[in-house]
Amino acid sequence: MAARVIVIGAGPAGVRAAQALVEAGLRPLVIDEGRRDGGQIYRRQPDGFRRTYAALYGTEAARAQHLHNCFDALRAHIDYLPETLVWNIRGGVVHLTNAQGASSLAFDALLVCTGATDRLMPVPGWQYAGTYSLGGAQVALKSQGCVIGSQTVMLGTGPLLYLLAAQYVKAGVKPAAVLDTSPAHARFRALPQLLAKPAVLLKGAALLHTLRTAGVPIHRGVTPIRIDGDDELGVRGVHVKLADDSALAVPADAVAMGFHLRPETQIADLAGCAFTFDDAAAQWLPAIDENGRSSVPGIYLAGDGARVRGADAAECAGRLAALAALRELGIPPRHDDSHRLRARLARLSRFASGLRTAFPWPAHHARQLPDTAVVCRCEGITAGELRRVCTEQGAMEANRAKAFSRVGMGRCQGRFCAHAGTEVMAAALGVPLAAVGRLRGQAPVKPLAVALDAAAQAKDTEATRDAAASATPYGTELV
Numbered sequence: 001m002a003a004r005v006i007v008i009g010a011g012p013a014g015v016r017a018a019q020a021l022v023e024a025g026l027r028p029l030v031i032d033e034g035r036r037d038g039g040q041i042y043r044r045q046p047d048g049f050r051r052t053y054a055a056l057y058g059t060e061a062a063r064a065q066h067l068h069n070c071f072d073a074l075r076a077h078i079d080y081l082p083e084t085l086v087w088n089i090r091g092g093v094v095h096l097t098n099a100q101g102a103s104s105l106a107f108d109a110l111l112v113c114t115g116a117t118d119r120l121m122p123v124p125g126w127q128y129a130g131t132y133s134l135g136g137a138q139v140a141l142k143s144q145g146c147v148i149g150s151q152t153v154m155l156g157t158g159p160l161l162y163l164l165a166a167q168y169v170k171a172g173v174k175p176a177a178v179l180d181t182s183p184a185h186a187r188f189r190a191l192p193q194l195l196a197k198p199a200v201l202l203k204g205a206a207l208l209h210t211l212r213t214a215g216v217p218i219h220r221g222v223t224p225i226r227i228d229g230d231d232e233l234g235v236r237g238v239h240v241k242l243a244d245d246s247a248l249a250v251p252a253d254a255v256a257m258g259f260h261l262r263p264e265t266q267i268a269d270l271a272g273c274a275f276t277f278d279d280a281a282a283q284w285l286p287a288i289d290e291n292g293r294s295s296v297p298g299i300y301l302a303g304d305g306a307r308v309r310g311a312d313a314a315e316c317a318g319r320l321a322a323l324a325a326l327r328e329l330g331i332p333p334r335h336d337d338s339h340r341l342r343a344r345l346a347r348l349s350r351f352a353s354g355l356r357t358a359f360p361w362p363a364h365h366a367r368q369l370p371d372t373a374v375v376c377r378c379e380g381i382t383a384g385e386l387r388r389v390c391t392e393q394g395a396m397e398a399n400r401a402k403a404f405s406r407v408g409m410g411r412c413q414g415r416f417c418a419h420a421g422t423e424v425m426a427a428a429l430g431v432p433l434a435a436v437g438r439l440r441g442q443a444p445v446k447p448l449a450v451a452l453d454a455a456a457q458a459k460d461t462e463a464t465r466d467a468a469a470s471a472t473p474y475g476t477e478l479v
Helices: 012-023 053-077 134-144 159-170 185-194 198-213 266-270 311-328 338-358 363-367 383-391 398-405 418-429 450-458 461-469
Strands: 005-008 029-031 079-081 085-090 093-098 101-106 109-112 116-118 131-133 152-157 177-180 218-220 223-230 234-241 247-251 254-259 261-263 275-278 283-286 299-301 374-376
Touching (some): 005 012, 053 159, 053 311, 131 134, 134 152, 152 159, 177 234, 198 218, 261 283, 299 311, 311 338, 374 383, 374 418
Parallel strands (some): 029 079, 109 299, 152 254
Antiparallel strands (some): 093 101
């Protein structure tokens, strides 16, 4: 029987992984939550839209088109499930749901290429309607040609802050301001590492030129104070303290905010993969070797879902993980270029480290949040409540605080609040961030229809394994 290999994600890492598997004679199953391939960075526009690659992807147009063309060429050689959510992994079985129902699929090798999401820092007032993540605002622009407001403030730090602002300018909507929490001198400290990819530095300079030519105000080294608004009308403005300690108020009807990126690790967590604390990134990351092997045999992690290093690195990591999986399945790769890929990844990792230096995670902002500031938007948990469960109820660890306060227990499962929440806890307890731990993943990773959840839970895992020889090579059982 042919090896049953599943790839989760059809972004840069997932496409390159699938390509390597097909080259070796396998027919992998590619599962993607998106409607079409490309991931976030190379997200395709819906059918019927006619924007050019240059208009949609700017300086990355050629890379986006090449990746899309590669996936189109793979379609006849893979099984593909778009608009499908993988909501749990247990005992060598992937549990998923889509419009056709719930399924349970057994696998011999699993390549998890789930990408990254925005890393978010609460700001007083960020719960008002009209506050989006940078990635969410970009999805609206790429997928539907929509902007989130006519006076949009871009707040946070990281390359996406400037990229989205420039994309708004090209779409004909001038942002009200770009407010960057990173100090200007951080760029100079990062320059030796950023020179690992000089072409990207030139692209960054081009983005700044676009914004300055359009007259977009850019302020670096800001400290967010609050987002003004009300429950009925939503966002009305943004207040920050500038680097010179002066105050700035910007009228706005929308805010796009984000503080670089965080790997989407819930699937790896549910699969039982070990995690380690990364001091440089100030976050828990899944443990992987140089080829993407996780601590769980048969499970490989690649792309920004394991380490945020950008689309180029994701393509390398996706292929590397697939080659490692092939070797362990006893299938000779058609072309094993692992050594070259690892060397390229090392260079790209230096650049990613430079980005962390240039656009640092503003941990001190979490420690300075007023008690009234909402940290967990899903459950309405404030910084004061989180501090109280630490100091008065003895919550010394993130999951204990979750049990006492419901922080991270909402629809987003901690994606929005976990990083800042643990920073608040560490400061309140006077301990290192790593000592607070991390919120453990819980299935389902995203909300499910009740009927689908009940039906999927009722399926017996062993029955799923027995079904592996049935209608499809993956042992699919639809309910």
